[in-house]
């Protein structure tokens with residue numbers, strides 16, 4: 001590629017205005033002095049295929065996908081990363097020679113957020129939620145060798161996820177029964193997110209050394225994390241997952257391995273409260 005050719009990428013969503021990804025990638029583009037753009041692209045689900053083809057024609061290096069496109073994109077990829085296939089969702093697309101390569105970087109994002117905060121991933125993880133994000137969380141923890149138990153309001157979805165990933169499931173009502181053996185508790189539901197009710201779970205019985213993490217990052221400190229912190233648990237908020245999941249795409253499109261720094265975090269956080 002000629003040295004000064006503009007490299008283009010973006011995020012496709014519906015809606016997409018709330019996405020923090022343009023702010024995140026924009027920070028890195030400026031930091032590394034790259035001649036590139038990263039734009040929000042609003043596209044209805046039924047227009048995803050057409051939209052991806054248009055990006056390829058326009059010479060885009062690739063894109064991220066956010067709700068509701070992550071699952072829809074599976075069948076549109078020419079090559080699918082095996083992890084994305086097992087999770088059943090694509091959040092990062094690389095376009096090369098008109099072909100689409102899909103991967104799921106939420107898995108790496110979730111794990112890196114924990115390890116970069118010094119959390120040892122061993123023992124038992126209890127994951128609440130069985131939606132798209134929970135699937136990535138469970139896959140990541142299982143790959144790390146943890147025993148993973150998933151619980152979901154709709155039990156069948158937890159059972160399906162458990163069967164797909166070869167992990168265990170339990171009934172939503174019995175979650176506290178599993179606390180004694182738990183070293184990591186994860187909220188992967190949307191409860192606690194701005195505009196949604198909080199997650200009500202009594203943390204009595206969770207070992208003091210257990211870590212509590214939430215993948216919801218708006219607000220940054222969810223009621224669950226606040227409760228856990230008040231009880232003396234180590235907590236990890238969900239913003240780091242968003243930052244780390246963005247790295248592989250940026251590296252592939254723009255050719256620089258970007259760093260997750262305090263400055264980046266502060267910049268993205270400012271967008272959250274803007």
Ligand code: NAP
Nearest residue numbers: 129130131132133134153154189190193215216238241242
């Ligand atoms: P999703 O596929 O729609 O799944 C939503 C989950 O929340 C399901 O397990 C659902 O249970 C559960 N839920 C909804 N209302 C509930 C209620 N009243 N009581 C109990 N459970 C309830 O959404 P998703 O894509 O997995 O996203 C989940 C959250 O993760 C969102 O807040 C999203 O912003 C966040 N997220 C963060 C990152 C990050 O980088 N930090 C990445 C991806 C997603 P049912 O199956 O019973 O409906």
